[in-house]
Amino acid sequence: MVSLALKGVGVSYGRRMVLQGVDTPELRGGEVVAVIGANAAGKSSLFRRIAGLVLGTGQVSISGNSIVAGRARPSACYLPQDTAVNAVLTVYESILLAFKQGGSWSVSDAELRRIDAVLRELEIEDLAFRGLGELSGGQRQLVSIAQTLAREPDILLLDEPTSALDLHRQFEVLSLVRRLAHERRMLVLISIHDINQALRFADKVMVLAHSRLVALGAPREIVTPALLADVYGVRARVEVLDGDQPHVIVEGSVKHAA
Numbered sequence: 001m002v003s004l005a006l007k008g009v010g011v012s013y014g015r016r017m018v019l020q021g022v023d024t025p026e027l028r029g030g031e032v033v034a035v036i037g038a039n040a041a042g043k044s045s046l047f048r049r050i051a052g053l054v055l056g057t058g059q060v061s062i063s064g065n066s067i068v069a070g071r072a073r074p075s076a077c078y079l080p081q082d083t084a085v086n087a088v089l090t091v092y093e094s095i096l097l098a099f100k101q102g103g104s105w106s107v108s109d110a111e112l113r114r115i116d117a118v119l120r121e122l123e124i125e126d127l128a129f130r131g132l133g134e135l136s137g138g139q140r141q142l143v144s145i146a147q148t149l150a151r152e153p154d155i156l157l158l159d160e161p162t163s164a165l166d167l168h169r170q171f172e173v174l175s176l177v178r179r180l181a182h183e184r185r186m187l188v189l190i191s192i193h194d195i196n197q198a199l200r201f202a203d204k205v206m207v208l209a210h211s212r213l214v215a216l217g218a219p220r221e222i223v224t225p226a227l228l229a230d231v232y233g234v235r236a237r238v239e240v241l242d243g244d245q246p247h248v249i250v251e252g253s254v255k256h257a258a
């Protein structure tokens with residue numbers, strides 16, 4: 001089973017350090033880890049560092065092997081926040097291309113069935129032969145997710161994958177990702193601003209603030225009013241709804257507290 005561990009990981013852009021000293025215990029396949037934090041906290045930078053797309057200090061180990069930036073690493077697949085659109089391709093072609101990246105160009109029936117299954121699971125079969133350029137923002141986001149899932153990576157780094165999706169689609173995508181993580185023993189790191197979705201779908205929460213990892217653990221233990229005040233500057237309470245589901249209710253800003 002795949003595992004990921006970070007030791008003293010840092011990221012700088014030029015002389016500006018945006019993350020430092022990020023240490024984690026071994027995160028294992030089969031888990032969904034929500035990475036949360038305010039805007040510019042370094043969530044995308046951490047993902048790029050894990051994917052080997054930016055250099056930095058410390059050590060990223062995947063299944064015990066240290067990762068070196070710039071080397072191809074098919075086991076970790078990064079879905080960026082903003083994905084470029086090649087308007088010439090159809091949805092199906094774009095998924096096929098993403099899927100075949102770095103591999104042979106022959107396509108087996110089993111591989112075509114895998115793409116069909118991903119389209120079906122994301123409920124976008126009707127888009128298969130539409131051009132990418134004619135899709136809505138949410139539809140494009142679903143296609144990007146399909147491209148990533150079709151590759152069946154061991155580690156999936158999803159950077160705000162539901163930011164453009166409606167409520168139904170958010171629920172469906174997060175449920176699917178959670179199910180696939182558990183079934184395929186895939187490790188999923190997902191950056192997400194909706195704390196309630198993180199509480200609902202993640203097995204663990206990782207919190208970035210003040211250029212550091214400030215907390216990592218079970219969502220209901222980590223997400224407390226004190227943490228929300230520190231990380232987001234909000235006054236909030238956590239209520240248990242539907243019997244067992246914790247839910248964050250934001251009441252105001254710490255700055256404007258009486």
Ligand SMILES: Nc1ncnc2c1ncn2[C@@H]1O[C@H](COP(=O)(O)OP(=O)(O)OP(=O)(O)O)[C@@H](O)[C@H]1O
Nearest residue numbers: 013018037038039040041042043044045046081191
């Ligand atoms: N390519 C880059 N060059 C220089 N600075 C960068 C670059 N990418 C990100 N940064 C800076 O690094 C910091 C962290 O950015 P990052 O995108 O990792 O944050 P984030 O937590 O993903 O933010 P958001 O929630 O707003 O998407 C920010 O201050 C940002 O301006």
